[in-house]
Amino acid sequence: MRIGFDAKRAFKNTAGLGNFSRSTIAALANYYPDDRFFLFHPGKAKSALFSAPELTTVIRPKGFWWKIFRNAWRSFRVAGIAKNLKIDVYHGLSHELPQGIEKTSIKTIVTIHDLIYVRYPHLYQKADQIIYDFKFRNACEVATRIHAISEQTKIDLISFFHVPEKKIKVIYQAINPLFFEELTEDQKMPVLKKYKLPKKFLLSVGTIEQRKNMVGLLEGMLMKKINIP
Template identity: 30%
Template sequence: MLKILIDARMIDSSGIGTYLQNLIPFLKENLILYLLGDKEKINKYIDISDVTVIPMKSSIYFPWEQVEYILKVKDVDVFWSPHFNVPIFPVRTKKRIVTVHDVFHLVFKDLYNLFERNYAKLLINSAVRFSDLIITVSQFSKSEILKYTKVKEEKIKVIYNGIDTKRFKVCPNEEKIKIKNKYNLPDKFLFFVGNVKPHKNLKGLLRAFERIIRDERDIFLVITGKKEGFIKGDKEIFKILNNKYLKDKVIFTGYVDNEDLPILYNLADLFVFPSFYEGFGLPPLEAMACGCPSVVSKIPPLLEVCGDAVYYVNPYDVEDIAEGIIRVLKDQNLREEIKRKGYERVRNFSWEKSAMEHLKTIKDEVGY
């Protein structure tokens, strides 16, 4: 069997962590697996009884990781990094594969200080230059990689992410009541899953919501995470939240347990995803699987992933976001149509299918 070493240090992160948590269990049934990372952390998410964990303590993007790579990446058929933080020096493996989910750091370089900007640029360019194969998650991300780097198109393979429909599904009422009480949620609310990074456009959503609640006083906005974290990340959010219309209408859940997230989608009247930029966009698929209609940005990656199973708005137009939300809230026929199309759309994306494509791609690259 092929020996593959995977950098699993990001297994507890939101996006790449989901990617690893769903692919590793399938791959370890078909390959001899070695994982770089913290044994205790990895074991929280996957069974490691039949894999070898090689300790690696370096933080992501910290230069010391380059030394650890040299010392620990060796004697395997394939080294696969699920993110662009890759060895920038030669390592002793037959093949190197990297997954580049997006090139956000190159597109929005002004968000980073000089060191962060240059180190990210070095890593991304090293990732595409020295890897034998680049996996990415959408045709849009492929086009962005080609636009911002000098890689040859034939080195890039698009493999879509999946959705875990055993986890994200329509839930029984008793589960919904339990979670509603746990997080002290209102009867009617919009739902946002994301972070404070500018490309998630939370400020645009808050401004749109301010317009909505002037007429729709019974609706709330629920945001996953701690209020303090969002305010600390962007001081302007604090000012917006102190607006007299928003003061008591925006609810931050605090930390959300993994098993609770699907039920929050179930409880929501509407999921809103107003991003300026994404590589793929997994949350709208999660909402679809849970029967929650979505209003999302009309941007290339979401058009590619979501098809006609959502309602699209212009993320740069606060009025358009507000009008789209109100329309989907009030038009019951439209809501039901979006939900029906969502159930159909989700069938195109499964982690089993994604894992099989990853396995075939890895074997083909090695010639196994």
């Protein structure tokens, strides 16, 4: 099978969307060596964040104008390239699909992580809301299948976008094996000393911003409504 991925965030994004893209591509390339994987990336080929696994081919803009208008290439040129490459399945890893891909015979999957911009519009600029709304709705409309990362996202897709339930599949994100690695006390001690940490502490990995609701977590702890093991 020939599988294409929107790999922009795999190469550039340091947050959750980038990590999801990198781990998904790497896992599939590892477990399905008989398939061919094509990574559509509008940016530079080299990235400190991500090295394309073996058996993958990175597809980048060609031609003077497409190299200048890289985002336009990602939105309006990729469908034609994917068709010429005889891609069987194209996976939009973060909320969007190339324009016009529904006019090809390519099966498509789009991963929708959340609809926060709809639930909490006050956290986003109006221009961003308009762009997100166009991309998200278009992808959900034309996709063969929608991958939601949680039941809440599925509920939001049905409620806000009126997506047929049968079109959505909830698949939770896997946990990287490195989080199961046990460290010795000697390995832990330098970190505890460096950051002056107590024996028990809560670690939040992610950006600190209003939509992450860290305040709600702290309030719940203070009210003793959240039990910390």
